[in-house]
Amino acid sequence: xxxxxYEGVLLFGVVFIAGYLFSALTQTRHALDNRHAQQAFLFxxxxxxxxxxxxxxxTLAMKTWHIRVVDRFGRPLTQARALWRxxxxxxxxxxxxxxxxxxxxxxVEVAVLLGGWIAVWALLARFHPQRQFWHDxxxxxxxxxxxxxxxxxxxxPRGVEGSR
Numbered sequence: 708x709x710x711x712x713y714e715g716v717l718l719f720g721v722v723f724i725a726g727y728l729f730s731a732l733t734q735t736r737h738a739l740d741n742r743h744a745q746q747a748f749l750f751x752x753x754x755x756x757x758x759x760x761x762x763x764x765x766t767l768a769m770k771t772w773h774i775r776v777v778d779r780f781g782r783p784l785t786q787a788r789a790l791w792r793x794x795x796x797x798x799x800x801x802x803x804x805x806x807x808x809x810x811x812x813x814x815v816e817v818a819v820l821l822g823g824w825i826a827v828w829a830l831l832a833r834f835h836p837q838r839q840f841w842h843d844x845x846x847x848x849x850x851x852x853x854x855x856x857x858x859x860x861x862x863x864p865r866g867v868e869g870s871r
Contacts (some may be wrong), residue, residue, distance in 0.1 A: 714768035719755070725752040754793050761789035765853065775853040776843075784848060795842035799828050 729748045735741050760766040761784050764775050776792070778784055784792070805820040806812060812820070832840045843849055 708854075710768050710772040710774055713771060714766060717767055718756075720847045721756055722749060725749055726793065754790065757793045757796075758786060758789040761792060761848075762786050775851050776848055777851055779847050779849060781851070788846060788848065792842065792846040792848050794845050798842055799825055 709803070709845075721856045725748065726745065729735070729745050733741055733744070746795075757766065761776050764777070764783055775783060776789075778788060800821065803817060806820060807817045828841070832838055835841065835844055837844075837849065838860065839849055
């Protein structure tokens with residue numbers, strides 16, 4: 708959870724700069740003008756951000772918390788698998804956003820619904836055999852502790868430090 712919070716803080720800067728860039732390029736003067744185009748633009752920008760960093764193994768927040776994303780065999784993600792993980796990660800947000808459109812819910816109710824849905828989605832990971840989030844299971848990815856990987860690499864195959 709702490710990694711999510713830190714990721715959100717970092718993404719604030721990414722979204723702010725991307726939003727400013729979009730507004731400047733499209734000469735948007737009112738926040739609601741070009742709203743759907745800006746949302747699509749931000750979806751693409753966030754997709755590039757996550758796909759790029761997941762392909763490298765970690766986002767900036769994941770580095771801080773020593774979390775690494777790999778495929779189910781422990782290999783780094785391909786660009787395609789990282790993109791697929793990004794698309795599947797939107798399952799966290801789609802049901803509440805769809806409910807907002809279908810039932811014309813006000814913003815406060817959408818925020819409560821979104822928070823509740825994210826809590827349910829996170830709790831569902833408890834029912835997965837490896838305790839993975841379901842978007843990771845569907846994408847064929849998993850999160851690992853990068854400190855354990857680094858420790859294994861440092862000790863070598865026989866457990867002797869420095870052997871290779």
